Amino acid sequence: MPSATEPPAKVQPAAPPQAGFDRWNRKLHFYSGLFLIFFLWLFALSGLLLNHPAWTFHEHWKNRQETNYERPITRPRSDAVEDLDQARDIMNQLGIEGDILWTTPRTDPSLLEFQVRRPGHFFFIKANWLQGSATVRHAEVNVWGVMKFLHVFSGNVADDARNHRDWALTYLWAYSMDAVALGLIFMVLSSVYMWLQLPQKRWHGRIDLGLGCLSCGLFCLGLRWFF
Amino acid sequence: MKGPFYRLTRDLHLYLGLFISPFVLVFSVSVFFFVHASTPIVAPETTRVVSGLDLRPGLATLSGRPLVDALKPILGRLNIRGEIGFVQKRVQDDTLLIPVSIPGRAINVQLHLGRREATVVTRETGLADALMTLHKSPGGHGPDIRMNWFAMKAWRWFADATVYLIFFITISGVYLWAMLRAERRVGLVLLFAGTVTFFGIAYAVSH
Numbered sequence: 001m002p003s004a005t006e007p008p009a010k011v012q013p014a015a016p017p018q019a020g021f022d023r024w025n026r027k028l029h030f031y032s033g034l035f036l037i038f039f040l041w042l043f044a045l046s047g048l049l050l051n052h053p054a055w056t057f058h059e060h061w062k063n064r065q066e067t068n069y070e071r072p073i074t075r076p077r078s079d080a081v082e083d084l085d086q087a088r089d090i091m092n093q094l095g096i097e098g099d100i101l102w103t104t105p106r107t108d109p110s111l112l113e114f115q116v117r118r119p120g121h122f123f124f125i126k127a128n129w130l131q132g133s134a135t136v137r138h139a140e141v142n143v144w145g146v147m148k149f150l151h152v153f154s155g156n157v158a159d160d161a162r163n164h165r166d167w168a169l170t171y172l173w174a175y176s177m178d179a180v181a182l183g184l185i186f187m188v189l190s191s192v193y194m195w196l197q198l199p200q201k202r203w204h205g206r207i208d209l210g211l212g213c214l215s216c217g218l219f220c221l222g223l224r225w226f227f
Numbered sequence: 228m229k230g231p232f233y234r235l236t237r238d239l240h241l242y243l244g245l246f247i248s249p250f251v252l253v254f255s256v257s258v259f260f261f262v263h264a265s266t267p268i269v270a271p272e273t274t275r276v277v278s279g280l281d282l283r284p285g286l287a288t289l290s291g292r293p294l295v296d297a298l299k300p301i302l303g304r305l306n307i308r309g310e311i312g313f314v315q316k317r318v319q320d321d322t323l324l325i326p327v328s329i330p331g332r333a334i335n336v337q338l339h340l341g342r343r344e345a346t347v348v349t350r351e352t353g354l355a356d357a358l359m360t361l362h363k364s365p366g367g368h369g370p371d372i373r374m375n376w377f378a379m380k381a382w383r384w385f386a387d388a389t390v391y392l393i394f395f396i397t398i399s400g401v402y403l404w405a406m407l408r409a410e411r412r413v414g415l416v417l418l419f420a421g422t423v424t425f426f427g428i429a430y431a432v433s434h
Binding site: 030031033034035036037040041042048050051118119120146148150152153154156158169170172174176177178180181182184185188191192195204205208209211212213215216220223224227 | 249330382
């Protein structure tokens with residue numbers, strides 16, 4: 001029985017262009033799967049953990065390690081006018097790297113309160129350059145926390161224009177997520193194409209794909225129609 | 228000719244992969260909406276007011292799951308179905324703000340306890356929002372109140388099944404690739420390159 005994962009039995013010297021496309025479609029299907037396999041495992045496992053917060057073994061926030069310290073700082077440089085520039089200046093002085101999260105509105109021009117986050121590390125910073133000091137609360141979480149944070153680490157906060165990507169490595173990770181999503185879409189489409197090349201498996205495949213589309217479509221579109 | 232285990236694995240890889248492919252597309256396509264979030268388009272809304280509601284006494288004293296359970300029949304009488312979110316209590320005007328969601332639709336109910344009246348605002352938020360809602364459901368927040376609607380409970384089973392099947396599909400895919408001698412070298416190079424890329428980026432962002 002021919003298979004999508006088996007090479008053609010014989011390659012004719014003058015193979016039609018279609019055969020070349022089929023061969024490369026099949027090759028790229030498992031090449032992309034092999035390249036992305038750790039990304040897929042990360043997002044699959046962390047997604048499962050995020051959906052089951054009651055499973056206690058992956059608790060990360062309760063098991064965090066916290067350190068508190070205070071450091072002297074100087075006033076941000078004069079050209080740092082915006083909140084983001086001032087926060088970056090303070091982070092440089094403190095030697096902290098990560099993506100900035102704004103959580104509180106600013107009321108005092110000499111006081112800047114913000115969070116810096118990167119997978120595994122959360123910094124809660126209160127900088128007061130009139131007093132010449134910054135207090136930092138640093139929370140470090142375990143590997144489960146790192147995995148779950150990587151799942152959602154895009155630098156954007158929904159419905160909050162103030163919070164957006166502001167760290168180079170956040171961009172790198174966000175574009176990696178795009179690449180993984182594109183890779184998955186390609187793998188789905190290429191697998192459907194390969195299945196269509198197998199006439200003897202079309203009937204079972206139709207039932208499977210049909211059931212998948214029906215159940216998934218029910219959630220995406222159907223619930224709004226029925227309720 | 229390969230053995231029966233190979234053929235069984237190959238067929239399961241194909242058929243289970245076809246079944247979960249729409250779910251994989253939902254999770255993949257919605258990634259772009261999360262990663263490249265822009266200011267949401269506010270969908271047009273419809274508002275209706277319902278008076279003379281039969282409200283059980285002590286509703287405002289409840290919280291968490293008991294509050295959600297108590298609200299379900301009230302919302303049912305308002306012909307509102309969906310997943311009830313985090314309910315806000317506004318003590319000063321004796322009001323409960325109840326968000327209810329169906330993938331692609333957001334309903335906000337303002338329940339005036341003293342006046343026994345509900346203001347229902349409904350917005351059709353569209354397919355993109357539906358995909359995002361499904362992607363992040365059930366999610367890690369409010370486990371005691373989440374999945375209070377049967378449809379979203381069912382979605383959790385499908386979401387979990389997608390994960391388990393992805394593990395099966397990837398492991399069986401590695402097995403099927405390993406059986407192709409001609410592709411082993413290129414495959415190993417790509418597996419190694421992917422591993423280095425993944426751990427390299429993950430290490431860089433987390434250290």
